[in-house]
Amino acid sequence: MKAIVLTRFGEPEKVLELKTLPDPTPPGPGEVVVRVTKRQLHPGNLAMVRGKFNIPLPEDGFLIPGGDGMGIVEAVGEGVNSASVKPGTRVIFNPSPGAWAERLKARAELVTPIPDDLPDAIAAQMLPNAVIALMLLRAAQRAVPDAGREIPILLNAAGSSVARFLTIAARSRGLNVVGTVRSSIGAEILSARFPDLPVISTADPDWLDQVRRATGGRPLQVIMDPVGGAMVSDLVSLLGDGGALLFYGGMSPEPITFPSGGLAHHEIMFNGVSSSRWVQTTSAEQRREDVAEAIGIGRTAPEQFEVAADYDLARFADAIEHLERAYRNGAILLSSDS
Structure with missing residues (x-):
């Protein structure tokens, strides 16, 4: 799979690169693998890349940024409720590190099915x-x-x-x-x-x-x-x-x-x-209510979720430059469909 990675913190144009990595391993109990199709860029992503959050790099030496987006479930692990999440289900997720990759593995409780009438471009902005x-x-x-x-x-x-x-x-x-x-x-x-x-x-x-x-x-x-x-x-x-x-x-x-x-x-x-800190400080019931409210607002007020530009994953540098412009009207999205 393709993924945007960093091996050190710093200015995005100097530390980010597109690499080919192995796909995630099969999901374990309570996990799912999602093929990520869209994710929104926001200033917090770049603050993390620049090292402002004081988080260490993983032991394997590289980090895939991004923690939210939408996509399609490809595989589910043992114990996942197939009545709500199964292969082929459109979902939103947050927070699941690694969203700037074509695939990620996440805890099923952090993945939520979305209705058919919620467009991908809006769903990617929800969480x-x-x-x-x-x-x-x-x-x-x-x-x-x-x-x-x-x-x-x-x-x-x-x-x-x-x-x-x-x-x-x-x-x-x-x-x-x-x-x-x-x-x-x-x-x-x-x-x-x-x-x-x-x-x-x-x-x-x-x-x-x-x-x-x-x-x-x-x-x-x-x-x-x-x-x-x-x-x-x-x-x-x-x-x-x-x-x-x-x-x-x-x-x-x-x-x-x-x-x-x-x-x-x-x-x-x-x-x-x-x-x-949403997962650590918010009860599972409150998180479900938050996601339901987000979906409701996305369906009833779609005009508030304009997209300024939608870039292919390989054009992440152009997307970042656009995000940091002084004036823009709408979200900046990164898409992949493999």
């Missing part, structure tokens, strides 16, 4: 966005139980795939959100997607005042941010007593710097949320 979005909403509720009820939750980088999923999931729960994006063009695009969503461009000199007006002048309770960097100081200034800043990424290369005195005085908390 990477849904898992982190729903974990963020639960983290917000733990931090501030009434977050989003009277005072909106602020979504920074609100045009991202995760933030769009968050917007839909939050509204289904009766929660209010406000979005910030980094340009007026991005604000126009997002406003077209969600006409009644307050969207503010942080390129505007008065963007902080615009956020305050959107919240009726009340301090925010929860902010969700995948960027980090210098902007964190501004975001913290919008939080009230007992507020929470939830980080789910670090797209900015700049360090977080700001006066810390106000954090203690206002009892502001920082909290990280990582989709890689």
Whole structure:
């Protein structure tokens, strides 16, 4: 099989290469082998490749990136419920390391059949966005139980795939959100997607005042941010007593710097949320509910899952370059059909 591998961490164009590897061994008890047909690229993939997660390379000396996608079950091991998963079943999976390969072996409990009317391009986007979005909403509720009820939750980088999923999931729960994006063009695009969503461009000199007006002048309770960097100081200034800043990424290369005195005085908390911990920290029942909600949103709001480009696995370098462009509208997918 073909697979994208790395033998050391660093810049993707220097450390990633396409190799021919043996197919996975037959599935053991409770396992399945999936022929992966599509997977979405997202910034977390590249952060891992660049070594930002401080994970070691496996003992065999190489690592296949990617942890989610969709495909077709090719083989099942002993004890797998054939009534739901059997050879030929279309499935989504997460997290199963090795998705940037044509085939992978995964635990059956992390593989979910998908309905026939859910297109492959949408299915491939389901779990990477849904898992982190729903974990963020639960983290917000733990931090501030009434977050989003009277005072909106602020979504920074609100045009991202995760933030769009968050917007839909939050509204289904009766929660209010406000979005910030980094340009007026991005604000126009997002406003077209969600006409009644307050969207503010942080390129505007008065963007902080615009956020305050959107919240009726009340301090925010929860902010969700995948960027980090210098902007964190501004975001913290919008939080009230007992507020929470939830980080789910670090797209900015700049360090977080700001006066810390106000954090203690206002009892502001920082909290990280990582989709890689979904299996460890989320019950099996909750994971099933998360996947069901993701599939439901994919079926009822397909317009929110646009694809900017779909590259063949061998063109991974072009896909990565596209992912890191300043402006793009839609997901970047990697496909294989062998």
